[in-house]
Amino acid sequence: MNLTLHVWRQKGPNAPGKLETYDAHNVSPDQSFLEMLDEVNEGLIRKGVEPIAFDHDCREGICGMCSQVINGVPHGGQDRTTVCQLHMRSFKDGDNIFIEPWRATAFPIVKDLVVDRGNLDVIIQAGGYTSCHTGGIADGNALLIPKPEADYAMDAAECIGCGACVAGCPNGSAMLFTSAKVAQLAVLPQGKAEAAARVNNMTEALKDCGFGNCTNHYECQASCPKGINVKFIAKLNREYLKAIAS
């Protein structure tokens, strides 16, 4: 099939950017979206045009590196699918495809479709851990964690930190990302000791990084390639109230 791409091109963080139009010819339905972009880039290089810069790495939907808004939806809007796992068979011959970077003040553009997501690391650094030391730990079975709790923690821990929740959120908020970590550690006994400080520090960091406030649009859950549920935000809110009360 043949497609028309409208791709955001921006030379650097402070340079002006705009949508450029490129043609993608002979696209195979079995190609992944990124492989289609690879081929467009090959064509651009041959023509002496600078190829489109985009983040990608594992190409199997787990590293969280790929980050493109396709036709207005982060990762292209297929259920539980990252851009790298999006395949061209979900497009039709002659389609116009708009490809834009994650947009949020807290994610400044580095180049073209590449953004700086360092602020997500800052949120984790504010408390997304248990303060255990290396070594000197009791046996793994010393703490019993019933299956429902372990499953709940795992549901939250599936977050790949790609930032789609922020890109999709009308408020540019990273609340789903933050809540996934808060909820995972709050439900496990080893995380409970620091739960109050964690929820305060992480939400404080979220604000300081320039992310917006959560106003319950739930667009984050719809954008999330791992289907992280907004129930974790409700859990974060409960944890916050508990912290206030304590």
Next chain:
Amino acid sequence: MILDGKCPTGPIEKTWDKHRFDLKLVNPANKRKYKVIVVGTGLAGGAAAASLGELGYQVEAFCYQDSPRRAHSIAAQGGRNAAKNYPNDGDSIYRLFYDTIKGGDFRAREADVWRLAQVSNNIIDQCVAQGVPFARDYAGYLDNRSFGGAQVSRTFYARGQTGQQLLLGAYSALARQIKAGTVKMFPRTEMLDLIVVDGEAKGITIRDLVTGEVRAHVADAVVLCTGGYVNVFYLSTNAMGCSVTAAWKAHKKGAFFANPCYTQIHPTCIPQSGDHQSKLTLMSESLRNDGRCWAPKKQGDNRKPGDIPEEDRDYYLERKYPSFGNLAPRDIASRAAKEQCDDNRGVGPGGRGVYLDFAASIKRLGEHTIRERYGNLFEMYEKITDENAYKQPMRIYPAPHYSMGGLWVDYNCMSNIPGLFVLGEANFSVHGANRLGASALMQGLADGYFVIPYTIGGYLAQTKPGAVSVDHAECKRSVEEVNGNIKKLFSIKGKKTVSELYRALGKVMWENVGMARSDASLKTALKEIPKLRDEFWNNVNVSGEGGDFNQQLENAGRLADFLEFAELLSKDALHREESCGGHFRVEHQMPDGEAQRDDVNFCYAAAWESKGVGNEPELHKEPLKFENVHLAIRSYK
């Protein structure tokens, strides 16, 4: 030169404890005077940086991704071994040690493997304390499952994302140290040279991938945790950014490269769908429990799988290995699939694939049971291929997955360059010629959490902190060299793109140095690789400018290193006139197709010393002694 791994002697059970006691210590007040560079933030690097930072060293950590959380350890699916013996099924440290030595086809050091088995239990405890949500039973106890190469259930797992969860655990420990100020993190940086001063590793030269700046960082020791090199085959299950570059730069500065020919080809991956393919996706090996491998009997049979009657199907694994059937070991299964396709009986695009058929199991157990066991894998398969594996057989094909070889290290995980430590997949130490499932995660974390924190002290205690500054002539020379290299890449302005040449290298490597290697094929590769390298340096087109975010330049640099490394890998494969584990020489096989080792002549680790590009590398041997496990034919029959 005969290399010495400096393994402790005496009863194997006491080696690590004794060695820990013998190691020199750095007193707590002095630790903060020492600076350590950690390159790579996967399981090994993340764990090492966090643990060293916590001990009080000043740590600088580097990764090429935009966050330390994205290292490719994250993609590991199955699980992680530990000899906890929770299921009470007869496991022990000794048994894990034994299984790993045997699984590695008797090509690993006993003492290293013992240590790995011993600390495996601590790692589980550590990860649990970090909040890793391992699978549990309803009573709250940790759950185990079985994995290949072992008869006990010792694999701990977190759904199909064990690697992700372990990495996020290490990442959270690292985040805590970054916050505490003990670790300084440099994401989006790539190591492009090792700085060696008076024979000791004292720093690295990196390129900032955002600004393009090339600069030197100095330290009192350098720890490389930069993963494996199977992207030399172009298509592999590795991430796009995985490369040999950091290890190769260290090799060119004097570090020995050991056993590069030991590469693992995983039998169950989704086949290539066309020339556009950029990477291959692994499907868990567990599928072979319920799937039957077959290929059409007739050559070039283009019928749909459902239209091929039973009598025209060749269930080749069941035919060739009646006792093991579809559960034949990884290397055997991989080679058998290749044979079918080489015989023009492969299926799917390009005829590079065989069927993995669940029809019989679905009939026997019902679709529901199969869905329960493998639902997520079937879903992933459908996403990529648009085929419903409940209705028609899966197509699978082997793909490069892991590299057992790596930089040579002694028992302390220190290379032959003092001050240069190498951890995880980047070193060669514990997997011998073949790695067992669920052992890679174990090794990365063992090295990072429980080995390097002790052994680095032994080295640092004997060095003066802060001996070298960035103004040192070696640093300047290194930065100039890296800049010169970048300039050279831009100046070629040839006709071929980086990925065209990369695909060409991958084709040469896969066809000649892949699953089955012969004297002739290796010699062909050794002729083709230098030609490609010449073409690269004369005809590659790297667009853009240096002082910028430039992915073409990154890829070109990585390919340049692969083009040199590929030659060493092929040479090592040519020199090793035996078959063992992942290294299969067609000249050396048993009548039944099993690998035929030559313990008289090749029971050693081959460590290669660089003598410059295009020159013959020098081989150093480290003899392997087996005092606890007897050398035997590796058989799972």
Next chain:
Amino acid sequence: MQMLNSTVGRKILMSISGQGMVLFAIVHMMGNSSIFVGPNGINAYAQHLHDLGPLVWVFRLVMLAFLLVHLTFGIMLTLENNAANPTGYAVNKKIKATFSSETMIWTGLTLLAFIIYHILHFTARVTPGVVKGVDALGRYDVFTMVTSAFHNAGTALIYVVAMAALFLHLSHGIQSFFQTLGWNNDKTQPGITMAGKAVSFVLLAGYVLIPVSILAGILTK
């Protein structure tokens, strides 16, 4: 104090103040519905409220506090959120966010304007043309005031538009309250959302019924 600066704290203050006003709206609507009983219904109800004396003022001050908290943080959050995401996408597509969730600030400001007008209209009774009087029993004749006001189609329209804004505001706001306080989970959330919309609709219907039935001549003196 920490709550005033925290992103979650302010959200909780928003939701509690908002929900306080929702409760008031429900009671207010039920009280208003006494108009359908005739002059005796609503005038007696009004007199009853009046007799509460200082309690009415306590109640009014609490409501004012809710309103101010809700208004202040609502504007602050909106400004911050706009700053956090200043540039939209070339293609603007939302999957889960709704018209009502995205227009909270506008429906909210509409309601603010309406509340001011409404207080001036029926509480302070200072808008032009408002009918002030007492009924035969000497009570404030609320019935006549309301019915004569809504005979004017323009006035009735203002009330109908405002109630439409209330419906939109609350169909996001009510379920949002449960999420913000964490009184839900993934299983109960769809039910809560439905219930929130149902309550919003009942409020819309209950309030709009008065001007519409007056205008249609169903409810007359």
